[in-house]
Amino acid sequence: MIKTSAVPADGDARAGAPLQSATHHVETVLWVRHWTPQYFSFAITRPASFRFRSGEFVMIGLPGEDGGRPILRAYSIASPAFAEELEFFSIKVADGPLTSRLQKIQPGDPILMAKKPTGTLVLDALRPGKRLFLIGTGTGLAPWLSVARDPDAYAQFEKVIVTHTVRETVDLAYRDLFERELFEDELFGEFVRDKLLYYPTVTREPFRYEGRITDRIRSGALFADLGLDAARFDPDADRIMICGAMAMIKEVAAILEEQGLKEGSNAEPGDFVLERAFVG
Secondary structure (H helix, E strand, O other), rough: EOOOOOOOOOOOOHHHOOOOOOOOOEEEEEEEEEEEOOOOEEEEEOOOOOOOOOOEEEEEEEEOOOOOOOOEEEEEEEEEEEEOEEEEEEEEEOOOOHHHHHHOOOOOOEEEOOOEEOOOOOHHHHHOOEEEEEEEHHHHHHHHHHHHOOHHHHHHOOEEEOOOOOOOOOOOHHHHHHHHHHHOOOOOOHHOOOEEEEEEEOOOOOOEEEEEEEHHHHHHHHHOOOOOOOOOOOOOOOOEEOOOOOOHHHHHHHHHHHHHOOOOOOOOOOOOOOOOHHHH
16 A cells, blocks of 8 residues: 655746636645555646545546547546545546546646536435435445545434445545544544444455355345344434446345335435446
């Protein structure tokens, strides 16, 4: 787990960056952390004018090579809305048009970012409830890194449950954040204490919580492990956000509908939300 040294956010590192345009900001990479050969995180400077709700996504990318068109893709913002920097969590794809280059960024490099964030994985799209389940696989953890570090989540819900399903234990990026760092934080500890629960599952090697999250939901194991009385979601109490592998999103959404929960949106809050922009 290597985190490169940070650069000052004072503009010095941006001397050679392209000028801002009408459609996007040009920001600067502050730090990069390579968790595994498959996953990495990075942070960039945040424009003073940039506002977003925890859980939203934004288009980010890199200037085109040899003067070509820039390549941008949708990325969930992993930092909470109050953060001074913008954090992202990405997978590495060797032949990906963007990630093949993005995984090689270093502090000081320019990053393009659209000026307007959007998304449905926000607290505003959910009706009031008692428990908030944030269900993610792989880099689908990214929006939960934002929501679970937002004091509003703990003001609105009695429990915030973050699930993260990966293939191998080493892929549990941010595990220490959810198991220790947030609870020890001088400012944030009071929000998460007795409210935040972390539920990692691993599918390809022995682990305390083993298997696909969808299987653990259907069997009731998720609820038993969390010490909940019921063996299914409660439409009156539970609110759910889903992000990650497309097959998982669709399966969890089907389970929730079977159990009487209704999908919500920014226009009409509901019991669960998923990001339609990421689901075909």
